Amino acid sequence: MEYFDGKSDNVAINIDYQNKRYIYRLSKRIFDFVASLLGLIILSPLFLIIAIAIKIEDPKGPVFYSQIRLGKKQEAFKMYKFRSMVVDADKHLKDLLDENEVDGAMFKMKKDPRVTKVGQFIRKYSVDELPQLVNVLLGNMSLVGPRPPLPREVMEYSEYDKQRLTVKPGCTGLWQISGRNDVGFSEMVELDLRYINKRNAIFDLYVLFKTVLVFIKPNGAY
Known part of the structure; x- marks a missing residue:
C-alpha cells in the first residue's frame, strides 16, 4: 500500500483539533506505556545478544x-x-556532508564509512532502534509518529515542515513502512503530515503491524 504519490498537497494540520483529541491521546499513551514495558521485558535477551556483539567488535566503545x-x-x-x-x-559528519544522498534537511549515505560491521547488520533489520522503547516508556516518544529530527535539521525547516513537530514523535511511522531511506525529505514530510491528519487507534495498529513486517523483510534501511 503506497502513501506517497509524488505530489505535494500542502497538507495543513489542524493543531487545535489534534490538541483536543483527549480520549485518543490518553489511550495512545496507555498503550505506549504497556507495550513498551512488555517489549523491553520480552526483548531483553535480544538486547543482551546485541550488546555482546557490539562489545566483541569494539570492547572499549559503549553499547x-x-x-x-x-x-x-x-x-x-x-x-x-x-x-x-x-x-x-559525529566528529566526522562534517567531512561527509558533501556526499549526502537525500535532498532536504536530512543526512543519509548508503555506504557510510562510520558504520561498524555489527552496525550494518542491526541497521539493516532496524534493531538498532529498539532502545527507543525506553523513550516511549518515559513519554518522550510514542510507538507511532513522525521521526524526531536533529536540532541542526530543524534549523533548515520551513514553517510547513515544522508542522510535523506538532505531535509527539514516534519510533515508526509511514516513512518507515513506505521505503524509509529510499524516500526523500519532502516525501517524508508529506507522509508525516498525512499520518497526523489520519491517525487513530486502528491506523496506529496497522502501522505497527507493517513495521513488524519490515523487521522481517527490510525495505531500504541503512
Missing part, C-alpha cells in the same frame, strides 16, 4: 548511543539507540 532530538513543540530530549557507528562518528 548504547544517545543523541539530542527535538519532539513535540520542538522540545529537546535524549533519544537512545544501539551504537552502530564508530565512537567519534
Whole structure:
C-alpha cells in the first residue's frame, strides 16, 4: 500500500483539533506505556545478544548511543539507540556532508564509512532502534509518529515542515513502512503530515503491524 504519490498537497494540520483529541491521546499513551514495558521485558535477551556483539567488535566503545532530538513543540530530549557507528562518528559528519544522498534537511549515505560491521547488520533489520522503547516508556516518544529530527535539521525547516513537530514523535511511522531511506525529505514530510491528519487507534495498529513486517523483510534501511 503506497502513501506517497509524488505530489505535494500542502497538507495543513489542524493543531487545535489534534490538541483536543483527549480520549485518543490518553489511550495512545496507555498503550505506549504497556507495550513498551512488555517489549523491553520480552526483548531483553535480544538486547543482551546485541550488546555482546557490539562489545566483541569494539570492547572499549559503549553499547548504547544517545543523541539530542527535538519532539513535540520542538522540545529537546535524549533519544537512545544501539551504537552502530564508530565512537567519534559525529566528529566526522562534517567531512561527509558533501556526499549526502537525500535532498532536504536530512543526512543519509548508503555506504557510510562510520558504520561498524555489527552496525550494518542491526541497521539493516532496524534493531538498532529498539532502545527507543525506553523513550516511549518515559513519554518522550510514542510507538507511532513522525521521526524526531536533529536540532541542526530543524534549523533548515520551513514553517510547513515544522508542522510535523506538532505531535509527539514516534519510533515508526509511514516513512518507515513506505521505503524509509529510499524516500526523500519532502516525501517524508508529506507522509508525516498525512499520518497526523489520519491517525487513530486502528491506523496506529496497522502501522505497527507493517513495521513488524519490515523487521522481517527490510525495505531500504541503512
